[in-house]
Amino acid sequence: MRRYEPILALVLAAAMITAAIMAPWLRFVLTIALAKGIAVVGILLLLRAGQVSFGHALYVAFGAYVVAFLAPRLNDAVLLLAAAAVGAGILGLLIGLFVTRYRQIFFGMLNLAMSMVFYSLLEKLYHITHGSDGIRVEVMPVAGQALDRVAYEWSIFGIALALAFTVGLLVRLYLSSPMGEALAGIKTRETRLEFMGVPARGVLLSAYVMSAMLGGIGGAIIAMTSRHVTPLLAYWTSSGELVFIAILGGAGGVLGPFLGAAAFELVRIYAAASFADAWQLILGSVLLLVILFAPGGLWGMAARLLGKGGTR
Amino acid sequence: MAEWFQDNGLLLGLALLDGLSSAGLIFLVAVGLNLVFGVLRIINVAHGSLYAIGAYSAASIGIFLSGLGLPDWAAVPTLILSAALVGAILGPLIERFLLRRIYAQEEVVQLLVTFALFMILEDVQKLIWGVQPIHHDTAMRALGTIDVPFGADFIPFTNYQLFVLPGIAIVTLVGLALFLRRTLTGRVIVAVTTDREAASAMGIDAAKIFLLTFTFGAMLAALGGALSSPTAALVPGIGAQTIVLSFAVVATAGLGQIEGAALTSLMMGLGRSIAVYFEPELEVVVPYIIMVLVLLVRPQGLFGVIETRRV
Numbered sequence: 001m002r003r004y005e006p007i008l009a010l011v012l013a014a015a016m017i018t019a020a021i022m023a024p025w026l027r028f029v030l031t032i033a034l035a036k037g038i039a040v041v042g043i044l045l046l047l048r049a050g051q052v053s054f055g056h057a058l059y060v061a062f063g064a065y066v067v068a069f070l071a072p073r074l075n076d077a078v079l080l081l082a083a084a085a086v087g088a089g090i091l092g093l094l095i096g097l098f099v100t101r102y103r104q105i106f107f108g109m110l111n112l113a114m115s116m117v118f119y120s121l122l123e124k125l126y127h128i129t130h131g132s133d134g135i136r137v138e139v140m141p142v143a144g145q146a147l148d149r150v151a152y153e154w155s156i157f158g159i160a161l162a163l164a165f166t167v168g169l170l171v172r173l174y175l176s177s178p179m180g181e182a183l184a185g186i187k188t189r190e191t192r193l194e195f196m197g198v199p200a201r202g203v204l205l206s207a208y209v210m211s212a213m214l215g216g217i218g219g220a221i222i223a224m225t226s227r228h229v230t231p232l233l234a235y236w237t238s239s240g241e242l243v244f245i246a247i248l249g250g251a252g253g254v255l256g257p258f259l260g261a262a263a264f265e266l267v268r269i270y271a272a273a274s275f276a277d278a279w280q281l282i283l284g285s286v287l288l289l290v291i292l293f294a295p296g297g298l299w300g301m302a303a304r305l306l307g308k309g310g311t312r
Numbered sequence: 313m314a315e316w317f318q319d320n321g322l323l324l325g326l327a328l329l330d331g332l333s334s335a336g337l338i339f340l341v342a343v344g345l346n347l348v349f350g351v352l353r354i355i356n357v358a359h360g361s362l363y364a365i366g367a368y369s370a371a372s373i374g375i376f377l378s379g380l381g382l383p384d385w386a387a388v389p390t391l392i393l394s395a396a397l398v399g400a401i402l403g404p405l406i407e408r409f410l411l412r413r414i415y416a417q418e419e420v421v422q423l424l425v426t427f428a429l430f431m432i433l434e435d436v437q438k439l440i441w442g443v444q445p446i447h448h449d450t451a452m453r454a455l456g457t458i459d460v461p462f463g464a465d466f467i468p469f470t471n472y473q474l475f476v477l478p479g480i481a482i483v484t485l486v487g488l489a490l491f492l493r494r495t496l497t498g499r500v501i502v503a504v505t506t507d508r509e510a511a512s513a514m515g516i517d518a519a520k521i522f523l524l525t526f527t528f529g530a531m532l533a534a535l536g537g538a539l540s541s542p543t544a545a546l547v548p549g550i551g552a553q554t555i556v557l558s559f560a561v562v563a564t565a566g567l568g569q570i571e572g573a574a575l576t577s578l579m580m581g582l583g584r585s586i587a588v589y590f591e592p593e594l595e596v597v598v599p600y601i602i603m604v605l606v607l608l609v610r611p612q613g614l615f616g617v618i619e620t621r622r623v
Contacts, residue, residue: 280434284430284431
């Protein structure tokens with residue numbers, strides 16, 4: 001199955017570009033989906049170690065607010081993306097030093113706590129963050145080029161796609177490296193890992209920092225696409241959404257998060273348009289059906305269709 | 313210091329009283345969540361929905377019965393009965409048709425199943441009760457207010473919040489402790505919490521205990537919601553707020569710990585209401601600060617037991 005990943009990724013990318021050309025509103029949806037996909041790859045890393053962060057929206061929101069705050073001073077999409085990634089990475093290191101001491105439910109809940117603290121700060125410090133009104137992000141130059149709105153949106157879409165590719169490739173390499181294998185060892189039996197002399201906490205911390213950076217990148221793209229950031233990005237239901245997408249897509253491969261994110265955003269758009277009062281109900285039902293009847297997620301289904309069975 | 317008390321003493325007194333009543337509510341919800349986690353090993357995100365549905369149902373039933381001429385004194389018992397009703401209907405439904413299918417799954421998946429259920433129930437609430445605030449405070453008004461002496465002054469406070477809420481919380485705490493330690497069913501629940509495999513090997517019907525515990529937990533969540541309904545208007549989103557707070561209580565208290573949940577609820581209830589009166593910006597943050605501080609010192613929670621690491 002792993003062999004097919006690059007080809008499938010190209011097919012998926014081609015399908016996304018076609019869809020974006022045919023329907024401009026889809027370009028917006030798919031850019032958001034790619035951004036969330038990148039953030040969900042971070043969740044996937046932690047899932048490899050058997051840990052679920054119920055607060056990763058913290059890093060997404062952080063990346064988004066980095067863009068919103070720095071845009072007036074550092075007015076370039078590429079520089080802002082880098083700033084968001086580095087900033088989220090540093091924040092991830094600081095929080096990671098604390099939360100990687102814990103496992104399972106404590107790990108999940110501490111992440112949740114951190115994200116809720118950040119959410120409250122965004123909401124309450126009105127004079128800095130404009131509270132729940134949020135901050136508008138203007139169209140900005142990309143790599144020094146001043147662009148009109150349509151060209152700008154295309155550039156961000158392109159950047160998101162390119163980043164998704166790079167991230168997918170790098171994470172694939174990482175997961176098959178000794179470090180990535182050790183990550184899976186934390187899930188199986190951490191004590192044995194330590195008996196072998198592998199510093200389990202260090203392995204988890206490095207994965208945590210990476211996942212924070214991925215969250216920051218995803219958040220920055222979301223801010224540049226929706227061009228409006230609100231504290232809701234950090235709310236715990238947004239974190240739940242990321243874990244939701246990870247399971248929907250399937251935790252077996254790096255394509256899962258992107259498949260999941262695209263499906264999630266499309267279902268949400270349709271559900272919100274057709275049943276304005278019941279879109280959560282529909283999303284929740286979809287999630288339940290996937291968990292109960294397609295445990296490997298969309299990626300697992302694709303794997304079975306290709307007749308290769310395994311999802312590793 | 314003395315001057316500060318001169319200026320802020322009354323406010324502090326009010327904060328303490330308020331904190332006491334909200335601690336009672338937090339405890340009811342969190343102890344249910346903790347009990348369910350202890351036995352089923354599932355963190356039930358939908359516990360917050362049960363709280364919200366309990367609140368809405370109690371208000372609806374209260375409004376309906378008042379229309380039929382229910383005397384005011386019966387308002388509090390009505391709240392309790394409607395909570396028991398909600399728990400008794402929804403608890404077995406959720407356990408039997410949903411949770412029972414996923415006991416063998418990974419923890420992440422179990423968490424997500426309850427998250428999905430939470431999303432579904434969130435919209436079900438909106439479809440049934442709409443998005444307009446619902447207010448029904450007969451239970452609180454019927455009991456009147458009391459002037460609590462505080463130094464030379466008096467603080468007017470409702471009897472409902474001063475006596476009923478903490479009272480029911482204390483009765484629940486004591487009753488639960490006695491139930492778990494003195495009755496056969498209670499001891500079986502403790503046995504399953506401590507070591508599920510060993511308990512099953514002894515011939516305990518784990519499935520029955522799971523159903524019983526979950527239903528009881530659902531009733532406690534609904535009770536928390538029902539009792540909160542007279543004190544504030546019901547709006548969409550109360551379930552989401554409640555569940556994150558209960559998570560914090562459970563993690564701080566130590567998993568499966570009843571007394572720990574009581575102490576933590578008290579700390580968080582008081583901490584939060586003191587914040588409301590003195591530093592409102594911090595209100596939402598205080599519980600998490602308490603949680604982080606406690607976990608820094610005691611990684612297994614206040615009353616938690618360190619599990620042996622398997623090799």
